[in-house]
Amino acid sequence: MKGYTAFVKKEWIESIRTYRFLILGMVFLLLACLSPISARYMPEIIHAFMPSGMEMKLADPVAADAWLQFFKNFSQIGFFVTVILYSTVMSNEYTRGTLIPVLAKGLPRKYVILAKFTCACLSVTALYLICAGICAAYTWFFWGEAVYIEGVFAALLGMWLFSVLLLSMVMLGSVLFHSSYGCLLFTGGAVVIQMIAGMIPKATKFLPVGLITDSTEILNGHIQTGTIAWQMGITVLAALLLLVASVLVFDRKKL
């Protein structure tokens, strides 16, 4: 267990000193601040750019719009940046051979995977919570008391679970392929396949990707609780399976 905690600490130092945490934090914070601001001022912005004499009727923005922007931005830009930043989590170790002396010291291989996953999850979770708090604070600032929207917690939880699933996909991609491109293709492919499968109406209920593509419906309470529960359950199960698979594949990987 000492080896595991030592490796988690090393991962943390790495994410600080290689600026991974800083870049992720800045992107996340930017998205968190921009979402409510853009929702609040979108009608004014559109109005300013309209050609003179042209009129467009836009509904007044509401608090839900801030959260809609938040989920849209995180599911697209936020997670994209996350996957890119963590895609090198193993490939850097392979190409530079830095794991060899460490494993030669008797550190069980599974600790490498688990420690990297732990550190990635904790970093993303901490930043995500801060960002959700910032979005909530801005929403309160702009719209007063109308902060609470029925589905916001379910949507936040769903998106967080999906981010954990993404990180477990990144882990398996990184142990399957030597290069970070392989890992990116694997993770991107897994998401795209889910999106394609989502075209089959009956399959939607069982696809984790629904947690981010349907966040508007979740937020508005238009999706049945049963469907969300299924999606969340499958996401947790899939993340666990991917993690176990990563450990098993890495145990047999030639270094």
Place this chain on the structure above:
Amino acid sequence: MNILEAEGLKKQFGSHKVLEDVSMYVPEHCIYGFLGKNGAGKTTTMKMILGLLKPDEGSIRVMQETVEYGETKTNRYIGYLPDVPEFYSYMNAEEYLQFCGRISGMSGGQLKKKIKELLEMTGLAGVKKRTGQFSRGMKQRLGIAQALLNDPKLLICDEPTSALDPVGRKEILDIMAAVRERTTVIFSTHVLSDVERICDRVAILNEGRIIIEGELEQVRETHGTRGLLAEFLEEENLVRFLKKAGLEKNKAEITERQITIYEEHPEREIMRWMEVMQEEEICPIRLEMIQPSLEKVFMEAIQ
């Protein structure tokens, strides 16, 4: 007791056979030179000992415990210095050793003391810059420090001196010689002078097989062609001797006043030389039978 026993190791990468049948036995407290050309399979063998590569056939035991691929239990006895040691570039030497120590289960005062001792031994004490800015020699020294951190019974060094300048090479060899009382060292190399300098035992790996193995002196005695050396006071004597003895210049190593020849039957040849010298009344200032150099043994073995 043998600290390492490897039997019948075979390994093939695709259609390329790297190891055909490698067996080696390394006794305690020796410095074991593992020789071979580039690509002979030295690194492959070492990675198998560390459980980082799986042998197609054969078994390895370290301290009488079987090495299992993917498992790293036996590695608690081993310190490993890779051929090009790479460290996390954002850490300094002390931070890296602390990280390695914790992985090995060390902590607190014991770890601090050990790190201080190793940094001093490797000349890295007080170096605050991060390992990303280290020179090759500094990396090798940090590599040895991390390998010795958990007081290993077996220190495996993969070509530790190959890419170093003479000063760096001397430093590494001195460190290895200094730790021999505490640990057994296996080091692979193709720098034969390094082996002659510090090794007790050698093994020569060629085309996937160990073709020569044993104590350095014994290997020199039993393998490789021995030689004859004669030295004269004046060059003129040497010229006369060469002529009368009928020695061909192209088969001998000749310097100003000295001749060296490698012969399959040096005893017979030295008697003939003495007869010629007596007949011609040429008195050498030195006449001796010489052991073949390790280089000669190596070159003959791999031909």
